[in-house]
Amino acid sequence: MGVEGIGASVVRKEDRRFITGKGRYVDDIKLVGMTYAHFIRSPHAHAKVKSIDASAAKKMPGVVDVLTGKQIVDDKVGNLICGWAITSKDGSPMKMGAWPAMAPETVRFVGQAVAVVIAETKNQARDAAEAVVVNYEELPAAADIRAAIKPGAPQLHPEAPGNVIYDWTIGEEAATDAAFKAAANVVSLDITNNRLVPNAMEPRAAIGEYNEAEEHFTLYTTSQNPHVARLVLSAFYNIAQEHKLRVVAPDVGGGFGSKIFIYPEEMVALWASKKVRRPVKWTGDRSEAFLTDAHGRDHLTKAELAFDKDNKITGLRVKTYANLGAYMSLFSSSVPTYLYATLLSGQYNIPNIFAEVISVYTNTTPVDAYRGAGRPEASFVVERLMETAARQLKVDPAELRRKNFITQFPHQTPVIMAYDIGDFGASLDSAMKAIDYAGFPARKAKAKSEGKLRGLGVSCYIEACGIAPSKAVGSLGAGVGLWESAEVRVNPVGTIEILTGSHSHGQGHETTFCQLVAERLGVPISQVQIVHGDTDKVQFGMGTYGSRSAAVGLTAILKAMEKVEAKAKKIAAHQLEASENDIVIENGEFKVTGTDKSIALPMVALAAYTAHNLPDGMEPGLKEGAFYDPTNFTFPAGAYICELEVDSATGKTSFVNFVAADDFGRLINPMIVEGQVHGGLAQGIGQALLEGAVYDSSGQLVTASFMDYTMPRADDLPSFKLSHTTTLCPGNPLGVKGCGEAGAIGASAAVINAITDAIGNNKLEMPATPDRVWHAIHG
């Protein structure tokens, strides 16, 4: 390992621009002649749009135009789509209701756009929006799962009778039922997984720019996934042909899933820029983010675990209702199915699993992937069940887990996944040691003597990252492949550019990806540059989500590097009059083993481009590309233990200690990996203690600002103690697994398990606010 190579905690290259205020986010961009868009959004959760009168607004100062849902439909802009087809258990396809970018007839959630004002300034657009008169006829709304599935409930989409999108199953029903019949003990739980708002700190923004002479569009957008945005905007939304559309995602201020999807505002900015023949910029404010960014989670679940008389698990039965909101967002159908139910085996050897997932429409903001996407929900179900089982069976929670851990790999679960490798016992040991598990009963007794309720909660999570391979996900209904692409360009002077289809929105790719090149060639990372986030520069890619950038994206770079190295070695051998097999690369030099002959990388590069003296028949130039399609998911896993105290007088919880022991395979940059875990833990703890999107029965979002929706702040969280155990992923040459979502997947159950341990009962739902905890204690 070089000082900047794989495994080194190199400080980030990208930081300089962020800490000096020189980052370039979408809202920082100004184009000549730019206009500003302000959307007119429905105040009702469910209503018919009877009429829109924009005549007064159009006469207001600075107004360029007011455009409506009817116009965008008349212009044949396509409806938004969900890209993963799910089939119900009766064989029928999922029921997708039409979702126009602005509603021409019916609005189905508060905040859905019906029209947009385009003006010379932001304030003029905002002022004029006040003067647009929309006449609505209110309809009854179904604001949550229970309301939506009740007989006689308001119906959202004619395509989906009873508001059911699909009723899907996985696993063996009969065998699982038999396991329950034969069980010595059965543990069951009703679990609500609270709805969350992703709340990346940078609100979404989009600039559409139409070039009339070229009939060409450019979209600047806050996207995790610019290439897929281009594909979908051209192939499905009919905005522009693919070769006439450039999508640029510059610095992006966090995403957590919410910026994977295509949103109506991006479509409208592009479409409107052609209408008004000027660039159109929209920047969302925080209230718009609450109302329109895809939300996360929102499950109602009944789960049961069967044990034999030796406390070995014999079966798991799960029935989950998932709220997908008013429309199906881009990946929403896959989240509660293939990303959730397939992880229900957790770290355990469970011979029989059967899960049923019923997804429903409600008059709420669409729900899609949010940090972890399905896996936090699965982990929460399994780990709440395990802790509850330990208490019910009166055995130690860690020991019950250990007894049921999968220890032989590869392991095929009954729900599709084939775990490749892991050492769950090692992670649990490491976490137990870090928290002094054995000393806990004494600490609990001492706290009790001081009048405090102390609790300890364990959570052993597993996740599936780097969704793959393309052929398999295709057979399960995915609309895209899940490979990644890369190109490595060695310039004539020996500097190197890496073009990648991954996209960084805080993960530090500009550093970690360069570390790979530094490792292989022995050059400083300052000599290497990442190019990403622009479809004019990088041909295609799949973006960053699902902790796929290292396992899939970095491996694609490795594959391209190998090709570059092979060619460079040929050139070096030719220049040095040596055999290609004798060339080794060290510290930026190509050396002939066993001699003192060498040639530096810039000379090899220069030779490639001058082409004066290359091996016969060799093409000039030194750049290579690769597409990498992994053979399997990767399976990061770990053990989290939380120790906390509850004040029984106020219901307030305070952390004593939080330890995380993860196995992410090889770590490229341990400092960055730990940062990713911290952030995930904060979101998992936020879900457990603070966060929850609340709708009233009429479908108004009650928590629509930072004043009402409790975001974790510095004072709400502890410092974390992290450790790593390592099994190298056999599925990719780097042995990496992925780390971005782990914290969010494992943390919530650890916290809730700890609180329920402290208060001595299980009657607690997330977020466990002081009020809820107080009621759980005092009945």
Add this chain to the structure above:
Amino acid sequence: MSTVKLTVNGKAVSAEVEDRTLLVHLLREQLNLTGTHVGCDTSQCGSCVVHIDGKAVKSCTVLAGQAAGSNVTTIEGISKGDELHPMQAAFRDNHGLQCGYCTPGMIMSAIDIVNRHHSQGSGGKLDEATVRHELEGNICRCTGYHNIVKSVLDAAGRMKVAQAAE
């Protein structure tokens, strides 16, 4: 419209603004100082923190007109040429940022925290709990605050050294 005169990062500035213009919009839209960010519309997130006459203020909560005559420092104004402010360096060295969006506001708040505690002499000793408490006005969605707190504590030491050297 009215004319507002103020000093921004040491430079005298005169700008024509609508009366409702917020300081953050003057900075971002008219002065092109886009390092100061907007993360909310309810003064909760702290992405927009700048210094007015040396004190941390949420610039989305101040009318541009209210800042007339004052000295405003933004994230763009705290380093000396290429030499980073110790707080900037500490954020980089401790991985106190990920997406970088909250970072300018965090750094401006953090400098103020350290300054206030240093000016209180030895009684102003900064510890983890104090830093966490005083960062309450700034939200970061990426870092879980762990490394931000570390950065601030690290910078507190560096800033003392820097002050002593001055």
